[in-house]
Amino acid sequence: MTPLVTITGLDKSFPGVQALKKASFELLPGEVHALMGENGAGKSTLMKILAGIYQKDAGTIRVDGASVDIPSPRAAQDLGISIIHQELNLMNDLTAAQNIFIGREPKRTLGLMLDEDALNRDAAAIFARMNLKLDPRREVGELTVAMQQMVEIAKALSFRSKVLIMDEPTAALNNAETMELFRIIRQLKAEGVGIVYISHKMDELKEISDRVTVMRDGAYVGTLPTASTTMDTIISMMVGRSLTETKEAIPDSIGNDVVLEVRNLRRGHAIQDVSFSLRKGEILGFAGLMGAGRTEVARAIFGADPLDGGEIMVRGSTVAIRSPRDAVRLGIGYLSEDRKRFGLATGMDVATNIVMPCLRRFLSLGMFLKSREIRDTARSYIARLKIKTPSDSQEVRLLSGGNQQKIVIAKWLTRDCEILFFDEPTRGIDVGAKNEIYKLLNTLAAQGRAIVMISSELPEILRMSHRIAVMCEGRLTGILPGEGTTQEDIMRLATQRHSTTATGSTTSAAARELTQ
């Protein structure tokens, strides 16, 4: 069988970084080939070269055995290669359907007028194939990150390519959508499409991939069949050593002071009567399906969005939080799930971003920046979180996705808040770094910080949480203990729909599918 794609000896450097060093890769028809590596290993860069977005410095790319040049995204499309980007690349002001078919709009009337009906019909058909409930006429800017990701996937599917590159497609997705995606992947695979699958969620590998290629520092490490390889082997190939995963014993924090208490929080449909409390030294996991309202709750408490009603008490006294500034002053920090939009000034350098929430601390005479201290602080976090960057003055937009995420974390660590909301903190972060972040969270909790961790990865929730709050359709449907809770327990609460009043069978079916 001729490989669909063969890449050999690919080099690529950016100012200050050699992203790829003699990288190679091979993709067969009808296979799902996982591409693994730490953050900044060069996975996205390799795939962007294949998709015509970057130009290679050296090396060869063969498609169907013939050596090719891929000077533009169009050229890649013509070769039958399409890509789902790691970072969302959508036109927010356009509708979902318009985004999917941009550049390939169906026409009518002498080929002049757009056929909007056909456009929406075609998009609806793709959504139907994906079992996705989404009006193709919705403006993309109004959708949640997860929905936007689904639109990206729909767009890639619409090309009907023979090579489909998926760069962390599930980073923003929940189990339900992930399962749906896998179903589609299997279908495509059966049609002979070759799929490159990049992910940092290790458990997905076993489930979906046939072979794994591991990269480290821009170079090729090896290719192995997934079925016959253990996770530990892959991880040690990635990070150059083996990692041990252990769930730490849950500390007894029942006697600790309550630092944050929320009562009857309300806002429209998104938040309905949410009450919970958070203790010193506790990690409270927030689980739920996509759109359950976890982000909304966090943003509302943080003062980013206005509230209709409810009471927030910090350290026992009722407080009015009208803006993020009020929240930060009360010692509350919030790491957004959408780093590009809400987390980072991507055009500014690493150091500036890291000290942004506490610039005040780095001022002399209340005005002048203490640049040396800023740089020292930034460097200490770069070292501590192993952020891969040429220097602290590199612009954040030039870093790999995972490293950008680490900068958001560093930002709030410098601020040293007593109450921290982590919204999908490990989104797009590699296994090694994930472990580091878990350790960090545990250390923070041990130091007496109170942490809310919103996550869509159930294993992560189960591993980290001292208690688990579950949301569904804007309501808090229950709080479970960290010890002894199973994925099924969580899913039961997460699907306790108000509207459909849980007709037992559908709920449990959904739960079964979601937990696998």
Added chain:
Amino acid sequence: QDIYIPLVSKGFQHQFWQAVKAGAEQAANEHNVRITFEGPDSETMVDKQIDMLSAALAKNPKALGFAALDSQAAIPLLRKAQSAKIPVVAFDSGVDSDIPVTTATTNNIAAAALAADKMAELIGGEGDIALVVHDQTSRTGIDRRDGFVNRIKEKHPKINIVSVQYGSGDHLKSTEITKSILQANPKLKGIFGANEGSAIGVVNGAKEMNRKLVIIGYDSGKQQKQAIQDGLMAGAITQNPVGIGYKTVEAAVKTLKGEKVDKVIDTGFFYYDKSNMTDPKIAAVLYD
């Protein structure tokens, strides 16, 4: 030997200034000197004119022609010219200083007053009139407005000035202004347009509103002459822009030759209408 005389004027694009330029060029040809002619885009740009004057002085001119937008602002540079022994000839409106050897000018105030008298005569000494002026703050704008308004107040008490509006000499803007004035004043008898663009705007506005009224313009130009010919405009004041330009250069050349020139060269102004337009004396001071 090359004698270079820059003229720094108040404007450049308007037909009035183009006519001044033409006169200056004519004199330059006759006396075999080289001139340049420059002016800012609008008569409010006092500092831009100062920069032009400064650049003109940097070119080591033999003499200088200058129409000041604000005479005070230019005094330091004029002093510099004086100490470099560069004679300065003021033109259009004068420079309030004894530095210029002479001033080639017409009296805008008296000219506008003549327009006021003509207006009074044509509307029968009473009724509502209005003014469309090109600029609220520039010397020419103020002089023409005040010359007209004061004369009406002094000599024609039964005439009521209902509105004075400013249109930057922009034809289109002046048209719209005229239309709103006419709309607001159904009994309006006459409008004075204080420069070419304003006058044409008044004619256009009256035409578009289909209103008969006495229009008195200022300056000339093809369209204004046509309007007078067609009876749309009663008449207009003209200065002698070509003469101003000509006399400015001529005075500069004379001074350079050591000849004495009068302190003021009055280039005069005229009221022209259908009856005297073809009079050679008048035709000579009109431009297209």
Added chain:
Amino acid sequence: MTTIAQQTALAAGKATVFSPGAWQKILAFASLVVLMTVFSIASENFLQPDNIIGILQATAVNGVLAVAATFVIITGGIDLSVGTLMTFCAVIAGVFLTYWGLPMPVGIMAAIAAGALAGSVSGVLIAKMKIPPFIATLGMMMLLKGLALVISGTRPIYFNDTPNFPVISQESLIGEILPFLPIPNGVLILFVVAVASSIVLTRTALGRYTFALGSNEEAVRLSGVNTDFWKIIVYTVSGAICGIAGLIIASRLNSAQPALGQGYELDAIAAVVIGGTSLSGGRGTILGTIIGALIISVLTNGLRILSVAQEWQTVVTGIIIILAVYADILRRKS
């Protein structure tokens, strides 16, 4: 679920030219209605048919220029050259008709072609040479201003040899058919240009790419669309529309005035932004732009009719423009 229905209604409103959604939008521009009401009460002369037609006619030039600017602004660009480009095209018409004595249709085509050409030059500077739109069009503004003066010999060009020329904007085709509605042709042209542009923006590929470019150019490029090409087309179309504005103003003044035009870009851009189009690109409507242009004309006309002193006119205009936009922001919030 109700929200999806609402969304659909909204999307539908956006996609059609004068659907009920669009009418709702007109009403939504309360500022215009409020302004007109206030002026009608303050002066009986305001609501006269003559004056309303005068206001419409005064909107024609700025309206067409604003439509041209809308295209560019939706792509996230800006066009400072609309005013002087208009003048340049008027001068070109003058050269063809008066200096060379060619027939009127040739002059009209020449003016529009000159506009398209100049627009495409801006487009190439911006798309290919990556010069920021502000600078590229600032340069073009100066270039065209100078060229208009050079070509015309710094003299107005009159259209006396083309007796039909004033018909373009002054006479009334509608008035001939419906004598009680003597809307001048200039206004008719504005209407046609607006409707055509609205269709282009909402129903054609060009329109789609115009919005897409302003929304996320990189994403469009990564989708395999030739963004440079479409950007050039947008500027070309915008330039051609400026050519139409040049014809309207030349016909109205029965002359090409080479010195006029600078400063008109600000009014045009203001109309676009008052009409709700965002300067950062990606959203905007022609209907909004027209309403923006009308707000400016009504305001100017009303204050003049009330004989407010000119310096106060400026003050009041500044305040009302801010209030009008603020009212719109409040409305959209609620």
Added chain:
Amino acid sequence: MTTIAQQTALAAGKATVFSPGAWQKILAFASLVVLMTVFSIASENFLQPDNIIGILQATAVNGVLAVAATFVIITGGIDLSVGTLMTFCAVIAGVFLTYWGLPMPVGIMAAIAAGALAGSVSGVLIAKMKIPPFIATLGMMMLLKGLALVISGTRPIYFNDTPNFPVISQESLIGEILPFLPIPNGVLILFVVAVASSIVLTRTALGRYTFALGSNEEAVRLSGVNTDFWKIIVYTVSGAICGIAGLIIASRLNSAQPALGQGYELDAIAAVVIGGTSLSGGRGTILGTIIGALIISVLTNGLRILSVAQEWQTVVTGIIIILAVYADILRRKS
């Protein structure tokens, strides 16, 4: 690895005011050097000390306005009111000094305070009322233009009762100490304003927030920063700097000219953009702005010195501005 060293050097250059990196940057603006060389060769009058001082003096007002606009543009905003605000402040100085006969320092403080106040009003409109900067400052431009006329009674106010007033921009403090360097005080003020602004932008919290607002305002807000407050401060500082420009121009003309000012915003913004500051915010330098302002002055002056016909001056200026920016784009690419 060498590239990393370069990166660091560059970053260091960014952070210091006149470090070697900065000098490198001046040289990098080849356009200015090329322009000056060409003009020096073309005319012996160009490089005369008097003319160079004339160029610097012509840069003073636009340079200070451009510095004011730089602050706002780095936040991703735009300020159309700089020119009329300058005039407004000049008129305020006139009222204090001539109409009320107060001592000169009071007049100076009043002008700067008036600028800061007007700037803060723009800031509030933009930050609190969420009015787009284009509209807010367009409204302010008109408002201030009208107010300047109203307050002054549409007449220039002369400073004849304040004999020292011309000292502000005309005489030369440097020339008194170093007689061979008679740089007028206006230019000295520009230098001081530029250095101070550069320090504010690169070394203070205000500067950091200015850049951050332009880079991603929402992310800054979610970092707990009071973005509204800082935005208002930026506009206030910008307004105060316009007040300084007002004093320079009033002193140069020894009068407050109430009708002057409109159109100056375009020159100021052009200087900023030519200097490499992006209109979409987040990046820019004061040094670039000053070089941009110098390019404009040198070009204007050089073409005048060469006695190029005025209509052609406009054409050439347009072309060279585009080329200068293009050269800079090419340089940065390589």
